[in-house]
Amino acid sequence: MSAIWILLYLAGLCHLLALNGFDLQRPAAWLILLPILALLAGGPLRRRAPGLFAPAVLRVAGLLGLAGTLLLARHLHLAGWDVRDAWPDLLAATGGLGSLWVLLGSAEAAAPGAPHWIWIAFWLLTGFLDPALPLVGAGLAGFLSAWGLLPGRPVPLDPPPVMGRTTLVFFLMGLTLSKPGWDFGPRPDWALAGAALGIGALVTQVGPLRLRFARIPDLALPLGIGLLAIAYAPGLLLPWGALLGILVALAWDRAPRPFANARLGGSLLLGMLFSFALHANLWLPGLRHLLWLGN
């Protein structure tokens, strides 16, 4: 569920905001920050108030998460997000909070498996139809988990300490994930890279390949993901996405369990924000040559 929520909802929301703009001078825009704040503060809240994460509450949250993301996608489909309108902010916040609540209440004991990566590939591909649709994938997964319709069980454990390198890998993941979005802008082709990412991740779960991929040293993950941030070419979109997917899946496999949502999700978000800042400041000497091959 962590990979689903972070890659579909969190990354999807960042993509939508980068595409349509984000104006914190409007009070309604602050609503969007609620799921992000909850991601960062959810762990301690769960320890102090476990009643807030009781199965009945999670079911309601799951329902709200699905309703919020569905209504948001229907509202935005073919029209785009008018940032002066408060309604999408409210729906995005409801959908995000609801599905996140389920994630926080059911910390996962195992790394995402093949079905999770197929789910991610499927919903990232729907981004071709509309960039708001991947968020529905997170909302629906949250709903299904909360109602016991997807395999998984709550694990009431605190996450173990996370090593610095894992944090770095998730930061670099955020930085690299957003490249196709910056490149294609309003064109939907970025979604193909997303689908390729899911398929690449799926490959790491296939029987004999799984053992081979397990031999890849940890150091290769930050190096590989960082290199893909530079070696991006739209002509090689699918192999690029698949390669990134392999590294993303390995990173998720090797992250300590239960998954540290706040720290690693926060690192990925920070990476995306940093990526936005880098690509918005290409006037800085040397930067544009580093960020786009051939520039």
Next chain:
Amino acid sequence: MIPWLRAYVLALACLLWVGLPLRQRVDRPRTGHPLSTAPGSSPVQEVTTSLPWLLPAATRQAWQAIPGATTSWRFNRATLHLPTVPAAPLAPTFRVVFVADLAPPDHADLLEQFVIEMAALRPDVVLVGGDLTYAETEAWYAAVEAQFLQLERLGIPVLVAAGNHERKGWPLFLRHFGHSPAFRVDIGPLAVLTLDSAHGRDQLTPSQFAWLEDNLNTLDGRTPIIQLHHPVFPAGSAIKGEAGGSGGSLMGFQKAFVRLCQDHSVPAVLSGHWHSDAVFDSAGQLRDDTVDFPGTKFIVTTALGNELRQVTRWPQSYHGYRILDFDRGRLVRYTADEPGSGRRSPIASTPLGVPASRKGTGR
């Protein structure tokens, strides 16, 4: 396995709920995105539908009724390929007007004046090079679109590029001027390539550059001209002050872009953004010495209605637009005459006439 199958059934139900009733967004033709009309060109209509591979019944029937037309799909993007426009002798002359940095609402009369002047001038096409509104309101976007519609009703196609100010009201821009900021229209002897230089925050991005390269490789004998909001070159040694910080130029793929223009003999690259006139050669030198130099002309045009600035040493400053004349596909004129002398200025655009409402106000 069963839970996941159930999940996908629900996923499909969700997609149907979002996409039904079946609806569409017309991406082309629409205001700012006309059909290709050049003899020998292959015009296309494009719609994006709410569900993949499904057209609303009315559109499906209308498309099926067009003889010789074929439909192709890319998920939910449907393209109707219309029959090739029959070959016909081209008129020897072809006139393009380029305009950028239009008027904010309090200068609406300048935009109206422009439309009046176009009605008299009757160019073959008007290119609008970005920064259309300066006000992120539905009413003003609708008002600007209405002015362009007036030109289209006069038979003057309008091609709209996105500028940096469009990012502030991006959903409004998309709603009124389409979701494909980079596009090609073949018209008269020209292949007009419109780019979105603010696409990746004041730059071209790799995918758009690749799109440009592909199109320049398939010109089919047409003369390419390119419009994008940002000037390709900085003012360089010709700089004259900060110009309110507006002297920015293309950041992404600038050198490769210039090389591409040289390789494909692009006669003119048209930009706005500076609110002042300038013309550069392929080496990035301001050419205020002559109107006749070899290679691509990188032409920057003053604002139609927003605040005027001086970015380079070129001293003239007024609201205006640029007229480009082509003779059998060859660019023969891109500057106005110097007032009084009748000689061609090396840089000047055509001044906008004073609107009737401003006469006597000391503008």
